[in-house]
Amino acid sequence: MTSRIAASRTIRHAAPEKAAQTGDPATKPRDFSLGPLEDRIGFHLRLAQNASFKAFKKKTGEADLKPGWFAVLSLIHDNPGITPLVLSRASGRDKSTITPVLRDLLRNHLIEQKPMPADKRSYMLSLTDAGKGRLKELTEHAMEHDRVLDEIVGDSKPELLRILRLIISSVD
Amino acid sequence: MTSRIAASRTIRHAAPEKAAQTGDPATKPRDFSLGPLEDRIGFHLRLAQNASFKAFKKKTGEADLKPGWFAVLSLIHDNPGITPLVLSRASGRDKSTITPVLRDLLRNHLIEQKPMPADKRSYMLSLTDAGKGRLKELTEHAMEHDRVLDEIVGDSKPELLRILRLIISSVD
DNA sequence: GCAATATAGTTTTGTCTCAAACTATCTTCG
């Protein structure tokens, strides 16, 4: 049986797939139509975030810069004594997502926990000296990547950030 | 043993956590600092996309509108005969991600495949009548959700889309 | 003070995604 996915088979007609193209690098010849998706904010947000993430990984693929690590490390640095829950809100991820990241960072002795006398359920986080050094390294890579995005958006950066913050705060 | 994550235990000092707040709805009292993350495009893209996605789910949580389904259904509608590979590019996801979505849609008889005579490795996709009906339903919900985002960004929408498209096309 | 409830963190489960490996077909070129 040769069914592709889990359905019927037969054979029929073909669709054209490739067209010639000008040498213009700005020209974006698509072989499909986006239809109503064409001007949807959510759709484009996803695509843009995805593109940004992919570029990030490509740039840092050589180094061992995990995207999660950097934000957490950076946030702990700027908020010494921060708790996991606050950290999760700051980084925009669920608290359960933070646990394995912290475990990783602890295992590598980049952060340390200090108990809270006032609340034994929680604890305070801070960078070790090793963590500070690591953050410094990572920051260079991250800045380099950010430069790419900054160049792409150019002068529109403040406007872009303004709108994104608007979306972020309006929906929460 | 009572170690929190996989490390040492002790007990020490506390951090303040909650502050009073004005009644101003626009006021955004954060109990942490974003540090250098404050003006990073990638970081804000992720947060915004996440917020948008969450709002989407909340709005459509009652209906069974999976975010993946809608884009694929919509794209097939606007590109009858589209192949899975082109579909994956159009929806901005990896081709391997499309397979299970199509399997789902096929199982529910919302789409159908027609073989390509010119290339037996591939096949053409189109909506069934049921698929067209389902798409129509979903479109209403999706439009409603999009209205929310549209309201939030207001007049800045064209500018936002312009920048997002710029990022998308520049990074690919 | 103590039961009822709320909260911080962790664990578990399920979903979504990409990337790499794999199969089948197609194309190229000797």
Added chain:
DNA sequence: CGAAGATAGTTTGAGACAAAACTATATTGC
């Protein structure tokens, strides 16, 4: 024509994430 490489789709494996269930500690109300 036939081997070598490219391409379409699927499968498998791993990582990131959220949500719900769970544990331990705090807080609240009687």
